[in-house]
Structure formats: structure tokens, C-alpha cells
Amino acid sequence: MLIIKVEELKSERRMLRIREVLPWKTFEFRGEMHRVLQPIQVDISVHREEKDIIVNGTVRTVLEARCDRCLTKLELPLKGEIEAVYKRYDPAKGPMVISGELKDCDNVIYYSDDEIDLTDRVRESLLLEIPMKILCKEDCKGICPYCGANLNEEPNHKCTRMYGVRAQESKFSVLKTLKL
Numbered sequence: 001m002l003i004i005k006v007e008e009l010k011s012e013r014r015m016l017r018i019r020e021v022l023p024w025k026t027f028e029f030r031g032e033m034h035r036v037l038q039p040i041q042v043d044i045s046v047h048r049e050e051k052d053i054i055v056n057g058t059v060r061t062v063l064e065a066r067c068d069r070c071l072t073k074l075e076l077p078l079k080g081e082i083e084a085v086y087k088r089y090d091p092a093k094g095p096m097v098i099s100g101e102l103k104d105c106d107n108v109i110y111y112s113d114d115e116i117d118l119t120d121r122v123r124e125s126l127l128l129e130i131p132m133k134i135l136c137k138e139d140c141k142g143i144c145p146y147c148g149a150n151l152n153e154e155p156n157h158k159c160t161r162m163y164g165v166r167a168q169e170s171k172f173s174v175l176k177t178l179k180l
């Protein structure tokens, strides 16, 4: 469970350790579901400083992804970091203006319940680690834009379809067919 019961942290000296293996089978990023290839391992420590709850930890997993250039399936190992400060927010005191403070430090989160759910922190920490460009290797050659052949496997690929397209586009191709 990724839920912290605030009551358990009443004593300031108390440190909670959350070590969990999450049963998530898939993980969503870039608007698509991706298979979780190695169980998501969470190791988080939680302690209290006055009314703030300080959360630190790591999240590890391996996700299935596809190379952005050649579309080959690959394993994407991720190690995310969690660093967050939960501050007590008392709803009885009315709405709180938090925008200014959040700008300075966006890992400050406000809590008002007796429980804090860390699920979103786990998800964020992994999302932050997903590279802008996912590549099977640095120099991936990608695929042929005409027929989709993998150019890593066929480095000397000469596309017959490419010539086909060009021939059709060319006015001379008509003449060629007439001659035949």
C-alpha cells in the first residue's frame, strides 16, 4: 500500500519505510499502455518535521517500449526518484492560495486528510525518467519510409517501392510504358 497514515508519524522521530512491489501490469506514458516487464519496486522513507511530512525514495522497473526510429520493441529500465514535502492544509481555515509557493518549489504538496496516497508520486517519478527520444541504440538507422524495412537489419537496403513511387510520379514513366 502506498498510503501513509499521518497518525503513525505522530512522533517526530518516527521514520516509516515503505518497501513495496506494485502489482501494476501496465504503465501509461505518451498516451499508450506499456507492459511492465519487471515489477515496480518502491523504496520510500517517510518522516515528519513539525507539521511537514517528508517523503524520499526510489522507484525501479523495466517497461516495454518501442524505438522511436525503427519501432522495434525494447526494454526500458527506469530508476525514478521521489522527493516531496507534504504540508498540512486545514480546510477549516478556508481556501488557501498556494500558487505562489508552488511556483518556487513544485514538489510541495498539500494534504488535509489523515492519509497521504503516494501513487501519483510513484507514477510521476517514472514519467520523469522516460527519455524524450527512445532509441534501441544511439545510431539506430530507422526504417525505410517507403516499405518499412528495418535499416539496421538491412544496411544496404535499396527500396524497390521507392523507385516504383518515383516512376509513377515522373511524366517520363508514361512515355516509357508507351515504348514498351
Ligand SMILES: [Zn+2]
Residues within 6 Å of the ligand: 067, 068, 069, 070, 071, 072, 135, 136, 137, 140, 141, 142
Ligand atoms: Zn531503433
Ligand SMILES: [Zn+2]
Residues within 6 Å of the ligand: 144, 145, 146, 147, 148, 149, 157, 158, 159, 160, 161, 162
Ligand atoms: Zn524500402
